[in-house]
Amino acid sequence: MKAVSLYRLQGQFEIAARQTERLREDEKMAGVTEQRRKAELSAARNDHRASMKALTKLDGLLEYLTKRTARRRLALAELSEEDERSPLRLPTER
Known part of the structure:
Protein backbone atom coordinates (compact mmCIF):
# COMPACT_ATOMS: atom_id res chain seq x y z
CA MET A 1 0.00 0.00 0.00
CA LYS A 2 1.31 3.42 -0.89
CA ALA A 3 1.80 6.23 1.60
CA VAL A 4 -0.69 8.43 -0.25
CA SER A 5 -3.37 5.79 0.16
CA LEU A 6 -2.55 5.49 3.86
CA TYR A 7 -2.81 9.26 4.35
CA ARG A 8 -6.12 9.31 2.48
CA LEU A 9 -7.49 6.48 4.64
CA GLN A 10 -6.22 8.17 7.80
CA GLY A 11 -7.93 11.41 6.73
CA GLN A 12 -11.20 9.59 6.05
CA PHE A 13 -10.92 7.86 9.42
CA GLU A 14 -10.37 11.18 11.22
CA ILE A 15 -13.33 12.76 9.41
CA ALA A 16 -15.51 9.77 10.35
CA ALA A 17 -14.29 9.96 13.97
CA ARG A 37 -39.81 19.06 26.73
CA LYS A 38 -41.22 16.24 28.86
CA ALA A 39 -40.99 18.48 31.94
CA GLU A 40 -42.68 21.32 30.04
CA LEU A 41 -45.40 18.96 28.84
CA SER A 42 -45.97 17.71 32.37
CA ALA A 43 -46.27 21.29 33.64
CA ALA A 44 -48.66 22.15 30.81
CA ARG A 45 -50.78 19.10 31.63
CA ASN A 46 -50.90 20.13 35.29
CA ASP A 47 -51.94 23.66 34.29
CA HIS A 48 -54.60 22.26 31.98
CA ARG A 49 -55.88 19.95 34.70
CA ALA A 50 -56.09 22.86 37.16
CA SER A 51 -57.86 25.01 34.55
CA MET A 52 -60.37 22.28 33.84
CA LYS A 53 -61.03 21.83 37.55
CA ALA A 54 -61.61 25.58 37.93
CA LEU A 55 -63.86 25.57 34.85
CA THR A 56 -65.92 22.74 36.31
CA LYS A 57 -66.34 24.71 39.52
CA LEU A 58 -67.38 27.80 37.57
CA ASP A 59 -69.88 25.78 35.54
CA GLY A 60 -71.39 24.46 38.76
CA LEU A 61 -71.58 27.95 40.23
CA LEU A 62 -73.18 29.30 37.05
CA GLU A 63 -75.78 26.54 37.14
CA TYR A 64 -76.51 27.25 40.81
CA LEU A 65 -76.83 30.99 40.20
CA THR A 66 -79.02 30.42 37.15
CA LYS A 67 -81.42 28.27 39.18
CA ARG A 68 -81.39 30.76 42.04
CA THR A 69 -82.07 33.66 39.68
CA ALA A 70 -84.92 31.73 38.08
CA ARG A 71 -86.51 31.17 41.51
CA ARG A 72 -86.11 34.86 42.36
CA ARG A 73 -87.67 35.92 39.06
CA LEU A 74 -90.58 33.59 39.69
CA ALA A 75 -91.04 35.00 43.18
CA LEU A 76 -90.88 38.58 41.85
CA ALA A 77 -93.39 37.72 39.14
CA GLU A 78 -95.74 36.28 41.76
CA LEU A 79 -95.37 39.41 43.89
CA SER A 80 -96.06 41.61 40.88
CA GLU A 81 -99.21 39.61 40.09
CA GLU A 82 -100.38 39.95 43.69
CA ASP A 83 -99.73 43.69 43.62
CA GLU A 84 -101.66 44.04 40.37
CA ARG A 85 -104.64 42.11 41.78
CA SER A 86 -104.81 43.93 45.09
CA PRO A 87 -106.80 47.18 45.20
CA LEU A 88 -104.85 50.39 45.13
CA ARG A 89 -104.14 51.69 48.60
CA LEU A 90 -103.71 55.24 49.59
CA PRO A 91 -100.35 56.11 51.14
CA THR A 92 -102.06 56.56 54.52
CA GLU A 93 -103.42 53.02 54.41
CA ARG A 94 -100.06 51.36 54.13
Whole structure:
Protein backbone atom coordinates (compact mmCIF):
# COMPACT_ATOMS: atom_id res chain seq x y z
CA MET A 1 0.00 0.00 0.00
CA LYS A 2 1.31 3.42 -0.89
CA ALA A 3 1.80 6.23 1.60
CA VAL A 4 -0.69 8.43 -0.25
CA SER A 5 -3.37 5.79 0.16
CA LEU A 6 -2.55 5.49 3.86
CA TYR A 7 -2.81 9.26 4.35
CA ARG A 8 -6.12 9.31 2.48
CA LEU A 9 -7.49 6.48 4.64
CA GLN A 10 -6.22 8.17 7.80
CA GLY A 11 -7.93 11.41 6.73
CA GLN A 12 -11.20 9.59 6.05
CA PHE A 13 -10.92 7.86 9.42
CA GLU A 14 -10.37 11.18 11.22
CA ILE A 15 -13.33 12.76 9.41
CA ALA A 16 -15.51 9.77 10.35
CA ALA A 17 -14.29 9.96 13.97
CA ARG A 18 -15.15 13.69 14.19
CA GLN A 19 -18.53 13.06 12.63
CA THR A 20 -19.20 10.22 15.08
CA GLU A 21 -18.26 12.47 18.02
CA ARG A 22 -20.48 15.25 16.69
CA LEU A 23 -23.37 12.78 16.33
CA ARG A 24 -22.83 11.58 19.91
CA GLU A 25 -22.92 15.18 21.16
CA ASP A 26 -26.08 15.82 19.13
CA GLU A 27 -27.62 12.69 20.64
CA LYS A 28 -26.81 13.92 24.17
CA MET A 29 -28.30 17.35 23.40
CA ALA A 30 -31.38 15.69 21.94
CA GLY A 31 -31.76 13.69 25.16
CA VAL A 32 -31.48 16.86 27.26
CA THR A 33 -33.99 18.62 25.01
CA GLU A 34 -36.34 15.65 25.23
CA GLN A 35 -36.21 15.70 29.03
CA ARG A 36 -36.84 19.45 29.08
CA ARG A 37 -39.81 19.06 26.73
CA LYS A 38 -41.22 16.24 28.86
CA ALA A 39 -40.99 18.48 31.94
CA GLU A 40 -42.68 21.32 30.04
CA LEU A 41 -45.40 18.96 28.84
CA SER A 42 -45.97 17.71 32.37
CA ALA A 43 -46.27 21.29 33.64
CA ALA A 44 -48.66 22.15 30.81
CA ARG A 45 -50.78 19.10 31.63
CA ASN A 46 -50.90 20.13 35.29
CA ASP A 47 -51.94 23.66 34.29
CA HIS A 48 -54.60 22.26 31.98
CA ARG A 49 -55.88 19.95 34.70
CA ALA A 50 -56.09 22.86 37.16
CA SER A 51 -57.86 25.01 34.55
CA MET A 52 -60.37 22.28 33.84
CA LYS A 53 -61.03 21.83 37.55
CA ALA A 54 -61.61 25.58 37.93
CA LEU A 55 -63.86 25.57 34.85
CA THR A 56 -65.92 22.74 36.31
CA LYS A 57 -66.34 24.71 39.52
CA LEU A 58 -67.38 27.80 37.57
CA ASP A 59 -69.88 25.78 35.54
CA GLY A 60 -71.39 24.46 38.76
CA LEU A 61 -71.58 27.95 40.23
CA LEU A 62 -73.18 29.30 37.05
CA GLU A 63 -75.78 26.54 37.14
CA TYR A 64 -76.51 27.25 40.81
CA LEU A 65 -76.83 30.99 40.20
CA THR A 66 -79.02 30.42 37.15
CA LYS A 67 -81.42 28.27 39.18
CA ARG A 68 -81.39 30.76 42.04
CA THR A 69 -82.07 33.66 39.68
CA ALA A 70 -84.92 31.73 38.08
CA ARG A 71 -86.51 31.17 41.51
CA ARG A 72 -86.11 34.86 42.36
CA ARG A 73 -87.67 35.92 39.06
CA LEU A 74 -90.58 33.59 39.69
CA ALA A 75 -91.04 35.00 43.18
CA LEU A 76 -90.88 38.58 41.85
CA ALA A 77 -93.39 37.72 39.14
CA GLU A 78 -95.74 36.28 41.76
CA LEU A 79 -95.37 39.41 43.89
CA SER A 80 -96.06 41.61 40.88
CA GLU A 81 -99.21 39.61 40.09
CA GLU A 82 -100.38 39.95 43.69
CA ASP A 83 -99.73 43.69 43.62
CA GLU A 84 -101.66 44.04 40.37
CA ARG A 85 -104.64 42.11 41.78
CA SER A 86 -104.81 43.93 45.09
CA PRO A 87 -106.80 47.18 45.20
CA LEU A 88 -104.85 50.39 45.13
CA ARG A 89 -104.14 51.69 48.60
CA LEU A 90 -103.71 55.24 49.59
CA PRO A 91 -100.35 56.11 51.14
CA THR A 92 -102.06 56.56 54.52
CA GLU A 93 -103.42 53.02 54.41
CA ARG A 94 -100.06 51.36 54.13
